[in-house]
Amino acid sequence: MKFIAYGMNHTTAPLEIREKYVLAPEKIREVLQGLKGKIPEVVFLPTCNRVEFYLATDRVEEGIEEIQKIVNLFHRMKPGDAKKYFYHHEGPEAFLHLFRVASSLDSMVLGEAQILGQVKEAFQASREAGVTGAILNGVFNRAFAAAKKVRTQTEIARMPTNVSSVAVDLAKKIFRSLSEHSVLLMGAGEMSELTAKYLSATGVSDFFIANRTMEKARALAARIGGTALGLVEGLGKLERVDIVMTSVSGSEFLLSKSDVEKTMKRRGGRSLFIIDTGVPRNVDPEIGNLESVFLYNIDDLSSIANENQEQRRKASEAAEVLLTEEVENLCSWLNTLELVPTIVRLRENFEKTRKSELEQFFKKNQSLPEKERKEVERLTRDLIGKLLHDPSANLKKVEDSIDRFDYARMLNEIFSLVERNKND
C-alpha cells in the first residue's frame, strides 16, 4: 500500500484556478461517494487555499486518474489544463506534506489556527463517507498529534500577527482578565469595530463607543453591544475604563498629558492601556511616560506584528525538525502494519492447502464413515493451527520495525504469498 498526497495549493495555482475547485458541502460528499470502491482509502481536503487528496492505494496511477475524473465533473476546466497545477508526493514525502499542512507550515499565513480544524473536518467527512481505513486513520491521527506538538512546543502560534489581535494580546499582558474591564472606543470606524470584536471574543462586554456622529456610534454600539456617547461625554469615562482605543480624524490631540495625569490620580493606581490608531495621532505621545499608562500607536502595533511574523518564521525551522522526527516514527509504525496482512495471508494459504489435500484424501477414501471424516478434518485443522501458532506469536513479538518489515518480506518470498494471492 502506498500513501499519496495529490493536489494544488496557493503556491502552485493562482486564485482564479483555485476558486474553480471550491465545492459546496453536498458536492464534497458527492466527490467522496464517487471515489468509494475505486480507491481503497482516501481523504479529500478542500479549503480556500488548497484542494488535496490523500490516498492509500497499491495502484497509484489508477487512483490519480479516478480523482481527476471525479474532480473534472465539478469544475469548468479541461483535464489537461488543470493537471499542470497539481503536485504529487509519495511515501515519506507525502507524510511530511500532510504534517506540514496540518501544522500550518504550508499555509499562506504561517502558524494560522484554522487549518488544523479544516483538516480534522475533512478527515471526519471522509470517515463518515466510509472511504478511510486503518492506514489513513492512523496517519491522520498522527498528523493531528504532530500539529498539536508543533503548536505547543514551538512559538509558531503564540504571537499574534495582525494589528487588532496584537492590541488585544497587549491588553492581556496588562490585565488579569479582560472580562472584568471596560473599554472606551473613541471613533466608530472599521479598526475600532475589528478590535472590539477581538476584545469581545476574550470576554469583554462593557463597551462605550464615543463618536462625533451619534448615529455611527449607535450603529456600532448595536452591533457589538455597548453604550453610544458623544466625544466629550466619552472623555468623561476615562476614570472608569481601563482600555481606550482612539481612531478619530482631527489635527489636535484628543487626549492631552495634563488630562490623563489628572485622571490617573483619581483611578486608584489602576493601569490604563491606550491604543491610538488615528493618523494624525489622537493622543499626546508624552502620555506614554506616565506611571501605569501604556500607550501604543499604529506604528508600534505594526512593528510588533512584523516582529511576531519573523519570530514565527524562526519557529517554523524548529517545527520542521520536529515534523521530520514524527514522519520517521510514522514510517516505523507503518512497517509494523506490514506483518499483520502477511500473517493473515500465510494462514489463508495453509488453509487452502489443507482443504485441497483433504478433498483429494476424501475422494480416494470415499468409504470413510462421516464420524471419522469429521475427526480427520478436526485433526488437520488443529495441526495447522498449532503449527502456525508459534510463528505468528513470535512475529508479533519482533519489536524493531526494520526487522518486522524484513520478516514480512521474507515470509512473502518463501511462501510465495503475494504471487499465489495474485494467481488466486
Place this chain on the structure above:
Amino acid sequence: MNLFIGLITLTAISYAVSCKYSFRYYKTFDEVCDHISGRWLAFGFVLQAITLSEKWILDGQAPFTSLGGILLALSFSLALALLAGRIKTPVPVLNSLFSPFIFFLSFLAFLAGTFSTPPPANPLMTTGLAWHIFFTFLGFSHFTMGFGVAVAFWIQEGQLKQRQIKSWSYRLPALEILDNLTVFYILLGFLFWMAGLGLGAVQAFQVWHRLPFDDPKILGSFLVLLIYGFFFCLRWVFQMRGRKSMTLVMAGYFLALFTFVGVRVFLTTQHVF
C-alpha cells in the same frame, strides 16, 4: 539517623521531579506538566515537614544548629511560599523559576545531613529561639518570592513601556497578576518577619534585658520591616503602583538579604546565623 537520611533523600528526589516537570512546562506549555510539578512539590514539602519534625523530636532541640538543618528549613520555607502562591494565583512560570533553588537547597541539605556528624546539644537553643529562627526563615522566603515576582513585573512592565515584546515574555503573566502576587508575598513575609522579630525580642530581653539595636542584624531586620511598612502605606493610602512600588520591594529585599547573609560576612553580630 537512617530514617532522617531516607526522608531527606526522598525529599530531594521529589523536588528534582518537580523541577524536571516545571522545566518541561516551560518548554511545552503543557498544563499537565505544571500539575505534576505542583504535586511533586507538595509531596516533597510534606516529606520535609515530617523530616523537620522527626529531627526536632528525636534530637530534643530544633534542627537549626547544623548546616543540614538550616538548609532543610530554608528549602522547606521556600517550598511553602511557592505552594502558598500557587494556591493564591497559579503562575506556572514561577515554578520553573523557583523549583531549581528549592531542589538545590534540599540537595545540599541531603549532602550536609549525610556526610556530617550531628552537632552536640546547644543549651541556648530554646523553643522560643527556635520559633524566632523558623519565622524569620519563613519571612525571608516569602520576601524572596516577592522579590522574584517583582523582578518579573519590572521586566514585563519595561517591555510594555518600551513597546518591545520579546517572545519569551509570553510566558510571564499579566502585570495585574504579578502586582497582586507581589503584595501577597510581601504581606505574608511581613507577618512572618514581624512574628520572628517579636519572638527574638522576647529572647533578647530574657538574656540581655534590652533590645541590642547596636547589633546590625537586629537593626537591619527592623529597617526591613520599616521599608515594607512604608510600601504598604504608599500602596494603600496613596495608591502607589507600578515600577516605583516594585523598586521599593526590591530595595527591601536587598536589605533583608544583607541582614540575613551579608551581616555575618561583612560586619560583627551576636547572632549565630
